[in-house]
Amino acid sequence: QLESRVSPPLKRGMTAAAFKSMGISDDTKERLNRLAMGVAIISADNFRKRWSRLSSPADFHVGRLVMTALSSPQITVEDYEQAAKTLMKALFIREKYSRLAYHRFPRTVAQFLRIYVSHTCLPTDVCPCPREGEDPYSIENIPDNLSYELQTKDGIVYVYENAEALSQNRPRSLPYPDLETFAIDLSHVLAMIVDGPTKTYCHRRLNFLGSKFYLHEMLNEMAELKELKGVPHRDFYNVRKVDTHIHAAACMSQKHLLNFIQTTYKTEADRVVLEKGGRKLTLREVFEHLNMDPYDLTVDSLDVHAGRQTFHRFDKFNSKYNPVGASELREIYLKTDNLIDGEYFARIIKEVSHDLEESKYQHAEPRLSIYGRSADEWDSLSKWFIQHKVHSTNMQWIIQVPRIYDIFKSKKLITNFAKMLENIFLPLFEATVNPQKHKELHVFLKYVTGFDSVDDESKHSDHMFSYKSPKPEQWTADENPPYSYYLFHMYANIMVLNNLRKERGLSTFQFRPHCGEAGSITHLVSAFLTADNISHGLNLKKSPVLQYLYYLAQVPIAMSPLSNNSLFLEYSKNPLREFLHKGLCVSLSTDDPMQFHYTKEALMEEYAIAAQLWKLSTCDVCEIARNSVLQSGLSHQEKKHFIGANYLKDGPEGNDIRRTNVAQIRMAYRHETLCNELSFLVDAVKTEAAIGTQPE
């Protein structure tokens, strides 16, 4: 009867089964078991004394790792149960928001949660790539238009069956989110991250995870390496790596941009490229006006690289996007909607994607901007994409929305925040409902896999987001809405849009905001609810509860330590290594090669420095690379090809070592460790149930 309380993956039998498909030696298996059991043996007695309710010897199996949380006066059984309940609740909340938006939620976690709630939560298949030989820009076979009507209300697009339903205000039955519920859920999690017992519990669990990995490394490092040596034809150089966070306008190296500018000047100096003050200027005139000869340009005078001057100065960093400090050159070379229809920008991006295709194993997910300044941005962007044939098999596109309502408002480009949201999202709904009317956008959207929310997080907002916050139509103030307000409204629209698109059999979008790079840790709470995965996550350092939640829910984090090193946090203080060791799902990304990197291969530079400085093993870097594929917006088919047919399964079963070069011992370790952590939460709640209190 006790056995049934023990969660499946903790059972001896399960462990053996898990090993079965791995093809690893008995010796290794034994060592791994010894490691897992070691912790229990040391202090089982001690544990039994403390947790007196458990009296049967078999119970120590359940409690074997819990004791690390209880073996100090800092935490009582009651506190542990309280913390477990709280954490479970947070996971349920994230599960709900993930499900609503067709975001991913890890199977293993869902399985544990399903112990007393049952709903299925299957990962969604995002963006199938164009099939072999298919024209990626083809406007054949576009679905028919529907007679649906659309209307924006409270900053969210509502979908109506037809004009009549609209007039009767009967929207289609899609899940529409509501600000109040979100505000309440948010405040729940906010309260939880400052709750004392929960903080202690999470802090101790995280320390335990760190120490446990250290033990794993000591015991299994050579065995992992041996496994990898046995893998034919696969090593760190030919496992797939996705640059999960990179801005298109800075995706080339500074040297590349310099050469590109010099080349255009050499070959097209007399081309009209810019309109300024009503006058059309040739490239030659632009440079004359700037009083410089492109031949003399150097990376020093180009001045796009971050340096000591940009540390803690996001404003100075932003101005580095202007080559030679001249916004004219940014306009000509790094914009999609300029006088030359973004031709130069397309060309330089295609040079970058050509290099990726050559490398074969490197992919990137560059961010293109939609500002919400006007409603025609999408048409212009998709036209640019198709006209210049920007698609590449090694690039998936993400749309970044800068949080700069206040700038548009001050320039009187928009009247309220709802208008900005409408400019961003309504065109997407229109293209989804009536794709025949928006063929180019429809095609472009096939290659867009997600949305990002970007800007300086350290900027302070005076407004405190709550259920009393004004609706977007009422947000007419000059000041910028706070981070959470942005996130909720982007999430809400993406969620409705994804549901609508799923109905139509179209691709869905992930929400992948910048989060936790700087500013308040509440940002990380908002993203815990709304984001499929995030970029940066540095501030998880500051909150043990959030860090533990991101671990439990395996929220992917695209980290960019070289970017951080130039902007917010010195390399030696970057938590990536610690996060990786504890088992958070981290990947490596470049952010802005133009500003931060020195070599031709920015992503390899990022990996090389991390490997050198943190002495990462081959297994470590390959685990990061595998995480990057998982995190990415690559299609199901591609992921199967890159990391193995069963990649959706958790643990060693889901790992094809011949493709990922990640040791099965490592996969087993990660899986069992996560199962252990989850089972403590479930067991605590169950124990409580068993002695009479019902879980809420």
Next chain:
Amino acid sequence: QLESRVSPPLKRGMTAAAFKSMGISDDTKERLNRLAMGVAIISADNFRKRWSRLSSPADFHVGRLVMTALSSPQITVEDYEQAAKTLMKALFIREKYSRLAYHRFPRTVAQFLRIYVSHTCLPTDVCPCPREGEDPYSIENIPDNLSYELQTKDGIVYVYENAEALSQNRPRSLPYPDLETFAIDLSHVLAMIVDGPTKTYCHRRLNFLGSKFYLHEMLNEMAELKELKGVPHRDFYNVRKVDTHIHAAACMSQKHLLNFIQTTYKTEADRVVLEKGGRKLTLREVFEHLNMDPYDLTVDSLDVHAGRQTFHRFDKFNSKYNPVGASELREIYLKTDNLIDGEYFARIIKEVSHDLEESKYQHAEPRLSIYGRSADEWDSLSKWFIQHKVHSTNMQWIIQVPRIYDIFKSKKLITNFAKMLENIFLPLFEATVNPQKHKELHVFLKYVTGFDSVDDESKHSDHMFSYKSPKPEQWTADENPPYSYYLFHMYANIMVLNNLRKERGLSTFQFRPHCGEAGSITHLVSAFLTADNISHGLNLKKSPVLQYLYYLAQVPIAMSPLSNNSLFLEYSKNPLREFLHKGLCVSLSTDDPMQFHYTKEALMEEYAIAAQLWKLSTCDVCEIARNSVLQSGLSHQEKKHFIGANYLKDGPEGNDIRRTNVAQIRMAYRHETLCNELSFLVDAVKTEAAIGTQPE
């Protein structure tokens, strides 16, 4: 009268003159002056009180910076004078050894020393490259043979006019060194580095140098950057960089070696490549024997990369030179004198040099081994070099001699240490005296620019080197001679050889040993006397006196922080940044790309990581690159081309900013700072002289 005591570069007038040719603004000039004077103004009064002998107000000019050494109870005027005398003596000793061997000694330092001794010390012109269009392997125009006779005595080769002179034991009048003198000089410097007052003085001067640079940076960083932005067409990417320390057998990346092995197997599997146990084996048989398919080979199974396992394990590191742990593959791919006449090794090196030539701005100084096991090694090596046409304009060659007498002795390959020295050096003397008899070696030596001494410095030697040490003929013990013993005998032979070659108008060699990577700091004392420049120098961290002496004498140091990070010292603890800031002449080098680097461009990876981690400015990295050219064995003509026609002059005059991209402000700062430090020493000795005591 006092003015005459002030050393020239400290005079106001000199400073102005130094600025004159720099073309920098009055504003900058003023700022630089303010910086230099600032220190004096703060505590001139304080200084005057303490150093009562100086009473005229003009005196404070002399003492303005000295006061930082005297402004604490830790150091007295007497101690300062003692320390200065000691340091001067050490510089005189190095000057003597440098002059004897045609090593370089900085002009500025020589000028200061010449204040009361006078001899000229001009930098030597090493290894002119083959002229444009000239066949690098041509055996035309080789000088005639001479009737000289050669004989080894005490491990050093003696040169005799003819057979008669030999029989009468009348060697030619070349400077022959003598072990006793060397041992005495060495013990002088050894005593000095543990002398209390000298340690205090040097420690304080070094701290001062660090703080002064910090002030310089604060004041002039933007001005330096502005200077660099104004330089047309030159930036960090197209300044010349020399990889000043790299081993030929590890000069390719692990991925490169892997691809090379796979290619040879694909195209030449049936070629006989190895003789083992009397049987000749084809490539296919070798791999069958090793039970592996090269197609399945990965960088993991190749296993040549250093990792956590190699830290403080030089032995494990050394075995990484064996691909797949198989010495057979090292024999086939990384040796010059194997069954295939080193063809594979030559081919892979040529691929590396091809990449360097493509990059245009990168050079390397790879080390090839001469072991001293037998007398025909030189013939075999030069034959290999010429047969496979290994010469490249972007590579200069250095001969490394492993310190492994004990291994040869235990295998009974040699009878005493003198035999090993003879095997190494006698062929060079023969080729110098009778080049017509040794045409290939004569040609090869044109491209050899120096000697290196290599091995694990952390190995302990029981023998204490002194004037009582046995002569090389008497060194018949099984144990290895100590580091200093090796260094002296290599230096001694190189010195005689250089003098002989100079007479004949042939190129000379620099002695550039590995030194201070690990082991005793006395190694750095030996190299201070005998080396033109060194590789590593990490242990200068541990001795303020030696560090200050290396600064004063501007002994170039090729540092390899990534190599250190894998073997001896974590990156964050590497002293490179500190050395650079204080003004030591440091360059960056890779040591072993095969073992340490991840990307295709190892030297760029080395620079990138240093720049990222230490937040080096463009001026910093360009200063390092300029140092690397200065340190290298590139010819006078090439150096003129790469860093400016006047590069031999010290200070801003010697810098061509259009070639080096090093700011003139930086050059002025370095020069004035060095002059200041030197003038204190000279002044102290002079003051002493003035009040009656004669300098010894």
